[in-house]
Amino acid sequence: MADKGKRKSGFDRYEAEEAPEIEELPEVIEAETTEPAELAEEARYFVDPQWYEERGLAFNIVAQARLCTSCSTKLGTFVEERYPVIDPKTKRVSFEYRRVAYAANPLPIIRDCCSRARDYITPDTPLLEAIFRVFLANGNQPMTIATIREHLLTYLPEMAALRSDYPAALLEKLIRADVAYGLKEHRLPVTV
Numbered sequence: 001m002a003d004k005g006k007r008k009s010g011f012d013r014y015e016a017e018e019a020p021e022i023e024e025l026p027e028v029i030e031a032e033t034t035e036p037a038e039l040a041e042e043a044r045y046f047v048d049p050q051w052y053e054e055r056g057l058a059f060n061i062v063a064q065a066r067l068c069t070s071c072s073t074k075l076g077t078f079v080e081e082r083y084p085v086i087d088p089k090t091k092r093v094s095f096e097y098r099r100v101a102y103a104a105n106p107l108p109i110i111r112d113c114c115s116r117a118r119d120y121i122t123p124d125t126p127l128l129e130a131i132f133r134v135f136l137a138n139g140n141q142p143m144t145i146a147t148i149r150e151h152l153l154t155y156l157p158e159m160a161a162l163r164s165d166y167p168a169a170l171l172e173k174l175i176r177a178d179v180a181y182g183l184k185e186h187r188l189p190v191t192v
């Protein structure tokens, strides 16, 4: 012990008193300072279903309101859904059908059909509504501002110039100020 203390004070005299702590600290400090910085750079946003739940709303119902005319006429009907069943004795998989409400999960329908309609996002669509629809069209996967912007521009190529190309800062400000669509920064679950 005496030897160790001596070596330390000789090695780094001004930190000698703190030396035992410093031995453990660097890893912790590194983990805490680099990760949030990386996340901040790559902030991703999504429509937070929990935001709807907390307000007694259902995200799926709100999303259903964005179905195209043809799909929305099927609301209230039922569809047969195929699902796998495993026989507990033989372990063999067979398929059965059950009746589910049409567009109970509207996102695959919006992605494959409604978001491809010409009037899904138009120059008359308010920008925040257009951003919301971009999320619906992409299965609500978390996206960076740059990706959201790319999608918007594919819908509104002719408007891009008029709206000064949707600067990323403007989009970010709008999304962060949103109080109507449940747009939130998507935070990765913290693993300890």
Ligand SMILES: [Zn+2]
Pocket: 067, 068, 069, 070, 071, 072, 109, 110, 113, 114, 115
């Ligand atoms: Zn449709």
